[in-house]
Structure formats: structure tokens, C-alpha cells
Amino acid sequence: MGIITRSFVNGLTTxxxxxxxxxNNASLNNITSIxxxxxxxxxxxxxxxSASIEFSLGNYKEYQFFFVNIHQSIDQAYFQVNFSTDNGSxxxxxxxxxxxxxFHTEADSDEFVYASTTDVAQSxxxxxxxILTGNGNDENQSxxxxxxxxxxxTFVKHFISDLQCNYRVGLPxxxxxxVAGYANTTSALTNIKFEFSEGNIDAGTIYMYxxxx
Amino acid sequence: MAxxxxxxxxxxxxxxxxxxxRDAEEAxxxxxxxxxxIANVRSKRNALIAATDYHALSDxxxxxxMTTYRQALxxxxxGVTTVEQANSITWPTKPE
Numbered sequence: 001m002g003i004i005t006r007s008f009v010n011g012l013t014t015x016x017x018x019x020x021x022x023x024n025n026a027s028l029n030n031i032t033s034i035x036x037x038x039x040x041x042x043x044x045x046x047x048x049x050s051a052s053i054e055f056s057l058g059n060y061k062e063y064q065f066f067f068v069n070i071h072q073s074i075d076q077a078y079f080q081v082n083f084s085t086d087n088g089s090x091x092x093x094x095x096x097x098x099x100x101x102x103f104h105t106e107a108d109s110d111e112f113v114y115a116s117t118t119d120v121a122q123s124x125x126x127x128x129x130x131i132l133t134g135n136g137n138d139e140n141q142s143x144x145x146x147x148x149x150x151x152x153x154t155f156v157k158h159f160i161s162d163l164q165c166n167y168r169v170g171l172p173x174x175x176x177x178x179v180a181g182y183a184n185t186t187s188a189l190t191n192i193k194f195e196f197s198e199g200n201i202d203a204g205t206i207y208m209y210x211x212x213x
Numbered sequence: 214m215a216x217x218x219x220x221x222x223x224x225x226x227x228x229x230x231x232x233x234x235r236d237a238e239e240a241x242x243x244x245x246x247x248x249x250x251i252a253n254v255r256s257k258r259n260a261l262i263a264a265t266d267y268h269a270l271s272d273x274x275x276x277x278x279m280t281t282y283r284q285a286l287x288x289x290x291x292g293v294t295t296v297e298q299a300n301s302i303t304w305p306t307k308p309e
Contacts (some may be wrong), residue, residue, distance in 0.1 A: 043222055045221070048224075050224070100274060111257060114251075117252040197242045200216065
């Protein structure tokens with residue numbers, strides 16, 4: 001508990017409510033914690049020509065994975081995700097996804113396309129989180145993935161990802177790729193894996209946060 | 214060369230079974246290169262045609278330029294037999 005100043009106390013009503021007109025730097029400085037679910041950094045992993053990056057999942061209501069400067073070892077591969085229900089022995093959970101991307105080249109051509117060639121329907125194979133991306137020295141992708149209530153024994157598990165990269169099939173471009181889907185199982189997910197469809201994760205860091213344990 | 218994966222931040226060497234599974238995945242992915250490339254072309258082609266569908270409604274008159282443009286899109290995959298060709302297609306310019 002922080003120090004409660006006289007000015008802070010004077011801003012409280014008789015019911016203990018801090019009036020809007022009294023919320024200022026001085027009053028905010030007295031707040032030492034806020035109730036509610038916290039966002040906890042659980043783990044991070046920095047790739048070094050790694051075949052995959054895997055994390056164990058627990059009982060958080062939501063997981064957020066942040067991808068920072070993910071760089072691949074082989075040109076034209078998909079960044080992908082899969083899940084395990086047996087502690088990482090097998091990554092083969094059935095998934096259905098939808099995906100679309102906005103694409104704008106440095107030469108000023110653009111398109112907005114539903115990604116019918118990269119979504120999956122009831123597939124146990126990896127689900128794509130990006131279009132085919134490149135491995136040029138300055139090429140990389142960054143973004144995030146939300147995974148909801150992965151330990152549920154009742155519901156399928158929804159996930160939403162949003163990745164930004166700067167390449168597509170030889171064209172310098174901004175590509176924003178959005179995927180949403182669900183792991184079609186009522187078993188708890190125990191692990192998550194990220195990898196490229198071909199080659200390794202040459203560099204980059206993935207941070208795993210949990211919210212609402 | 215041995216592969217390594219990161220599990221909760223710790224580097225772990227792939228087992229022989231994992232290496233074999235990964236090799237099989239990569240071989241399958243490589244074998245599908247042309248299918249992916251031509252599917253991407255068709256996806257874009259379909260989106261571009263759909264974007265001009267309203268020109269072809271019964272109460273609109275389709276201009277000769279738009280007719281040519283839409284036909285060029287329909288023919289865009291003709292003669293495309295390699296990944297390189299699929300990835301270097303010159304798309305027709307949409308008429309004003």
C-alpha cells in the first residue's frame with residue numbers, strides 16, 4: 001500500500017469514491033495496484049536457427065504470444081502454429097481457420113484477399129499464420145496471437161492472430177495477415193508450437209503472457 | 214545436421230523420430246510448391262474478377278475494355294506450368 005496523501009483523501013467522497021475531477025497526477029501516484037486479471041510474462045524464447053519454438057500451457061484464461069522480428073532460414077515458407085493435448089508428444093490437434101490479408105507493394109499496387117489457399121478445414125496439420133514470406137537479411141515478421149481458455153474441458157479453443165511482414169513472392173510489400181480459428185477439441189491444450197513450413201526459425205523472439213489465471 | 218527446438222526457452226535436440234517427421238513434412242511442403250503458387254494465382258484472379266462483377270449485371274453495359282480485362286483474368290493461368298511462372302505473372306490493368 002502506498003502513502004495516502006492529504007490531497008488524495010480530500011478527493012474522496014463519503015462513500016470512498018474518488019471523484020473524476022480529483023483524478024490527477026497526485027492521486028494516480030497513490031495507486032499501487034489495480035484489482036483484476038494481471039498480464040504475466042510467463043516465458044520467452046529467442047530463436048537461434050531453431051526448428052521450432054514450443055511452450056507449455058497452463059490454466060490461464062487467455063494467452064498472448066508476441067512475435068518480434070521472426071526471421072526464417074529458408075525463402076518462401078509459412079509461419080505456422082499447432083497444438084498438443086499430450087504434453088508435446090504429438091502436435092496434431094484438429095483445427096479450422098479463416099484468413100485474409102491486405103497487401104500493398106512498394107510500387108503502390110494493392111489487394112485485399114481472402115486467403116483460401118492458406119486456411120485449413122478440420123486439419124491436424126500446422127495452421128498457417130502468415131503468407132509465404134522471405135528470408136532476406138532485413139525481412140522479418142512481427143505480430144501476436146491470442147489463445148483463449150486453452151484448458152477448457154468443455155469448449156473448443158479459439159485463437160486470433162495478426163502478423164505483419166514485408167515481403168510476398170518476390171515483391172517488396174507490406175502484408176498484414178489475419179487468421180482466426182479454433183482448435184476443435186474439448187481436451188485441454190497442453191502445449192503450443194510455432195515453426196516454419198520449411199527450414200528453421202533463424203532468429204526472433206516469442207514472448208508468452210498469461211492473463212486471468 | 215542435427216536440428217534443435219526451443220521448449221520453454223530451453224534448446225532440445227530433435228529425436229530421430231522427430232527428425233524423420235520433420236523431413237517428411239518438409240518434403241511434402243516442397244512437393245506442393247507449384248500447387249500453392251497456382252492456387253495463389255487463382256485466388257487473386259478470382260478476387261479481381263469478383264471486384265468487377267457489378268459491371269456485368271444485366272442493367273449495365275459491359276465495355277469492350279472491361280470485357281477484355283475480365284477475359285484476360287480468366288486466361289491468366291494458361292501456359293503457367295512452373296513455380297517461377299506463377300510467381301512472375303504480369304496482371305492486366307483494370308480499365309478506368
